Amino acid sequence: MDEAALADALRHLPADARGELRRLLISDQPERDAIAEQLLRRRTPGTDDLADLIDLLTLDDTSRKRVVRLLGELEASG
Numbered sequence: 471m472d473e474a475a476l477a478d479a480l481r482h483l484p485a486d487a488r489g490e491l492r493r494l495l496i497s498d499q500p501e502r503d504a505i506a507e508q509l510l511r512r513r514t515p516g517t518d519d520l521a522d523l524i525d526l527l528t529l530d531d532t533s534r535k536r537v538v539r540l541l542g543e544l545e546a547s548g
Contacts (some may be wrong), residue, residue, distance in 0.1 A: 477540050485545075492541035495527060495534055502528050 471479075480488060494505060502524055509521040527534040
């Protein structure tokens with residue numbers, strides 16, 4: 471996904487969700503793993519996708535940093 475498309479997808483999240491996602495992605499790997507595991511146990515719509523996203527970004531450090539940076543830019547822009 472290119473930078474503009476990713477930023478646009480993140481922009482559509484509610485501001486508080488963007489903030490929570492950013493804090494989660496900044497946290498250490500064991501914490502991210504625990505949260506992904508909790509999401510999988512919930513079995514509500516979207517939780518599996520979010521858990522998969524967390525796992526994917528944990529495995530790909532470059533992409534995780536990219537998403538964190540974009541989330542920070544969105545937060546700074548208001």
